Amino acid sequence: MRVLDGGPVVPLVFPAPGVLVAEVVASGLRGRGGGVWLSGARTGDVTVGEAPGVAVFRTPRGGCEVEDTARILGYLASASARQCGPCMFGLPAIAADFAELAAGVPGQALRRLRRRLPVVTGRGACAHPDGAVRMAASALDVFADDVAAHAAGVGCVDSPRRIA
């Protein structure tokens, strides 16, 4: 898979096993540090418009992408410059929601995510929260079945792993 119009794809070191995070090196890209999840069924090229800033490419299965997303969100929340309230408070809240969802804690984490994700976008001085939210939203979209299973406390649907 290639990224069009974005220059070379540079792998980044990232503390989430099983995930390749690639930075699209190009000027004028926003949301650095976010990226998007792409469906494994997806083939062909990806345009920068679809995956601005940083693209998170699915690697062969093995891990749980919902958990991976929760970890990435935790990292992005900790990387906030803490200058604007919606990012300073919103990203940790969203990261906590996703962690709760990934852990299969019974509750309203998914509902809170659907409410909180659109609220944070575009309300910081920089695009850091926008990128994090876009990444989280793409995970809810691409891994919809997994997400629903996690929300129901069942765990990963297409992985032998079951959460407690």
Place this chain on the structure above:
Amino acid sequence: MTALRVDPIACRAHGLCAELLPEVVDLDEWGYPLLRALPGHLLAEARRAAAACPALALRLTNPT
């Protein structure tokens, strides 16, 4: 058309804008403003709300 803008860095979630201009300003769950379009008949109220912001984070912009 005059619009209301918030400086996201300066804003400290005092919430006065939502008290003074509830027609245009909602607060998110953390107390930070969510702005709707500013109707022309609320211009004077919007000016007052901007002037009252303790952090001077609320501004009226007039794109030319």
